[in-house]
Amino acid sequence: MRFPIQFTRRTLLIVLMILSAVACALPMGVSNYLRGRLDLILSPLADGGTVVTTTLRDRANTLRWRPGASDEAASMPTEDASQWHYLMVQQRAHYERRLHQLEQSQGFFDRYSDFPCELVPASVVASDALPYERGRTIRGQAPAGAMVTTRELFVAHDTPLPPNLAVLATTGLVGQVVTSGEFTARLRLVTDRKFQLPAQIWRDPAIERKIIVRVAGSEQSVLLTAANNTFIDVKIKGDGANGLIVDDVPFDHVVQPGDWFVTRGHSLEMPGHVRIAQVKKVTVHKSNNLMRVVYAEPLVDLSALRDVYIVKPLSLPAEDSR
């Protein structure tokens, strides 16, 4: 008895095309599972490629050629006593300003509530194959001395990480874990179109400005100081390219370039004020004159992202601490 369909390569192609059409309609979990399988195959070689890419990016960032830089250095009047004095005064002023900023930023970390968490070190091994989304594949770093063939999980756990964990670089938040398999996880960068996060804007008091405050029912224009500098609750989202946007900030908050996007202090995944991005541009909302659209740039060069830390809460914070 013969099989009713002769199995040729043409038949195989038709079957595969039908299967791929059917796969489009399957639940998202199937796609994520299949992607996790590919990461196992792709990540060993991609890891090397990413090292090359990030190293080249880093080198390019540090070796930016500036015309006339050598002439400036040669003509710098370091011997001149008055210039030397001027430089010292400037440096002192800069130091004072930085010290003031540092004192302000200490408020970014809540000293009175504990957040037991584990910082899981991980490395970016590959970026998205298509430019429509902003994501990275990350893999846990093996402990020092481990053989490269050791089957290391993120934190030596057999189970994948829970979703929505915050991912930090050395200077700020870079994204969230969206899906994770046994050995790798997919990270959504803060600049992705689908990235949304309740966050806050912190106005830099070093930038002088007058804000509008309501005192006893009347509005008053006062100078922004450390005492009246409150965090502004916003919802930030990625612009799909290289930045972040908030499109509904009331004008009376007077947000200006140089201010900061920080995480909300009471969120479950990242209960502290960690910096995310710095405001670069503020424009008037097209349909509402009372609103401002705020554009910000991440603190981290995401194209050269290599080493990251996943914030893994050991337990949920107690209700009273939030």
Place this chain on the structure above:
Amino acid sequence: MMRWIFFLILAYVALVAQTTVGGLLVIHTAWAGPVAPDVVAMVAVFVAMALRNGTDAGLACWILGLGLDLASGPGATTVVGPMALAYGLGGLMVFQLREMFFRDKILSQVVMTLLFAVATHAIWVTLQALVARAFTWSEYGQMLLQAVLLGAYTAALAPLLHALLLRHERILLIVPSRRSRS
């Protein structure tokens, strides 16, 4: 005939290149967002133009498309399948059209790659918007523009990769016939 093992190695290397060093070639545009060349599409067009069998061309492109599907997206937004489908159809399209072109000519490579890349990426964006609801319709227009720019960028770089692959064509893809070997 096709050397499938060598082809799979080529597909793997192309995919790794796209997900790593491909990041160095990204251009940020004001209207369409980031635009990067599709190295896998260049390989797919080369394979579809080189093979003598349409079914093999479709199968090879389907494999490349599946790889791209699996290596794309941070997850939980887009589904696997549309790019495999689009690449399979695109491979058959290039195979049918290749009779109209001299494949050693740079212009042929550019035109074929442009058609292939724009068609496959437009299918991918449309299917993800329709089936997976991965993008809103306001984002859809911008992403189509992104797909067209990506196609143009890929087509501009295609002759370089084609020149490289043409040198190793007999090793990578085609098993010489018995008559020519004797």
